[in-house]
Amino acid sequence: xxxxNLRWMTVRLPRDEGEAWLESWDRQQELYLPDREERLGFxxxxxxxxxxxxxxxxxxxxxxxxxxxxxxxxxAPDSDIVAVDLDPVLLAVYRSVHPxxxxxxxxxxxxGWSRSITEGFDAVVxxxxxxWLDGPAIRELYVALAELLRPGGVFLNADHDPLDxxxxxxxxxxxxxxxxxxxxxxxxRDWESWWEAIAKxxxxxxxxxxxNRRFADRGEEFAPKAAWHLSGLAEAGFAEQAVVWRRGRDxxxxxxx
Numbered sequence: 050x051x052x053x054n055l056r057w058m059t060v061r062l063p064r065d066e067g068e069a070w071l072e073s074w075d076r077q078q079e080l081y082l083p084d085r086e087e088r089l090g091f092x093x094x095x096x097x098x099x100x101x102x103x104x105x106x107x108x109x110x111x112x113x114x115x116x117x118x119x120x121x122x123x124x125a126p127d128s129d130i131v132a133v134d135l136d137p138v139l140l141a142v143y144r145s146v147h148p149x150x151x152x153x154x155x156x157x158x159x160x161g162w163s164r165s166i167t168e169g170f171d172a173v174v175x176x177x178x179x180x181w182l183d184g185p186a187i188r189e190l191y192v193a194l195a196e197l198l199r200p201g202g203v204f205l206n207a208d209h210d211p212l213d214x215x216x217x218x219x220x221x222x223x224x225x226x227x228x229x230x231x232x233x234x235x236x237x238r239d240w241e242s243w244w245e246a247i248a249k250x251x252x253x254x255x256x257x258x259x260x261n262r263r264f265a266d267r268g269e270e271f272a273p274k275a276a277w278h279l280s281g282l283a284e285a286g287f288a289e290q291a292v293v294w295r296r297g298r299d300x301x302x303x304x305x306x
Contacts, residue, residue, distance in 0.1 A: 052168070053268070056119060056176070058142045060251045061144060061145075062141050062144070062145040062253065063089060063145065063252075063253070064145055064148075064252075064268055065143075066145065066252060067141075067142045067145025067146045067294050068145075068146055069113075069123060070114060070142045070247075070250075070253070071115055071116065071119070071142055072144050073238065073243065073246075074113070074114045074116065074142070074243070075116055075129070076235065076237045076238075077115070077237055077238050077239065077240065078116070078177070078216070079126065079233060079237065080152075080230060080233070080237050080239055081230075081240075082299065083229035083230045083232075083233060084229065084296050084299075085214070086300065087296070088207050088294065088296070088301065089117060089120055090120070090174065091293075091294045091301065092117070092174060092207050092294075092301055093117075093120045093124050094124075095122075095169075095205055095293065095301075095303065096121065096125075096172045096174060096205065097125045098120075098174065098201065099103055099171055099202075099203060100125060100202075101171075104125070104128055104129050105125055105127075105128045105129070105171045105172065106128070106129045106130075106131075106169060106170050106171050106172075107128050107129070107130045107131070107170060107171060107172045107173070107174060108130075108131050108132075108166070108170045108173040108174070108197060108205040109119060109130055109131070109132040109133070109174055109175070110133050110157070110173055110174065110175040110178070111133065111134055111157065111175050111176075111179065111203045112132035112133060112134045112139075112140075112143055113134060113136070113139045113178070114139045114142035114143050114146070115132070115142065115143040115146045115147050115183075116176070117174055117175075118130055118132060118143070118147055118250060119146070119147070119149060119178050121174070130145070130147075130150050130151075131148055131151045131153065131170075131189075132151070132152045132153070133153045133154075133155050133157070133166070134152070134154070134155075134160075135154060135155060135263055136260055136263070136264075137154075137256040137259050137260055137263070138247055138253050138256045138257065140152060140154065141252070141253060141256055142253070153165060153166060156263075157179075157186065158182055158183075158186045159203070160189070162193070163196075163197060166197060168197050168198075168223075169197075169199045169283045170198050170199065171198075171199060171202050171203070172202060172203050172204070172205065173194050173197060173198060173202070173203075173204045173205070173206070174204075174205045174206075175206050175207070175208075176208070177207065177208055177209075178208070179206055179208055180208055180209050180270045180271055180272045181267060181270065181271075182271065183268060183271050184271060184273070184277075187271070187278075187281065188281050188284070188285070190285075191204075191281050191284075191285035192285045192286070194285070195285045195286040195287060195306055198306040199306065200306055201273055201306060202304065202305070202306045203303060203304070203305055203306070204282070204287070204303065204304045204305075205293075205301055205302075205303050206278070206301065207299070207300070207301045207304045208272070208273065208300070208302075209270070209272040209298060209299055210275050210278075210295070210298065210299060210300035210301065210302065211267070211272060211273075211274055211298055212290070212297070213276070219298060222296070222297030222298065223297060223298070224300060225297070244257075246248070258295070275292045275302055278290075278302045279292075279302065279304075282285050282302075282304040286306070287304035287305060287306055288306065289304060289305040289306075290302070290303070290304040291303055291304075
């Protein structure tokens, strides 16, 4: 194992630093998704509505620094969550903020990413992440998720989802989101400056070369219309599929196993 790999594996981010970076991440994301809190709140509400006598078992897919896990645990504190991601920087923040949650480093673009994960989840959730996978990888992912979910379990994906043949409505909703973005208060880093700050951080900066290596072959964003996702989920064996929330070019696609 190389010295660089050993270095990123031994990075331990202090809890207060992780909390600050998670807060900064959320504020950065709101620049692009000013309605993000509404979206995540709706997603969490769907998950906890299935609450039974036993704690919910949830898979946080492409978990990032832990935004969705934080909201799930606020709504259902006894949830048993497993978090999956490939980004060593965001996983370091996640592990600092959620030290009691099991994390799995896995590349969702590769076969066998779920082999170390036990089946029987009540919910699989993901937000603003799967558009980095190409079409075949997403279709294969849906098959794997159908196997990981228990019968009746739910899959929820909040992501980009273009309006279907509605250019004027698309323009108007984009204008509305731009006005909401302009009304956001406080200082916020954009995507580029957030990562520039990460590179200068005494803890997380050591992980940036490894992150760059892992994502060196990442292609363009893939954001098909909702119908593409719904047909893929049906083919993977889900009993129900629907868009359960939409605002402009973003939506939550849901499916029941």
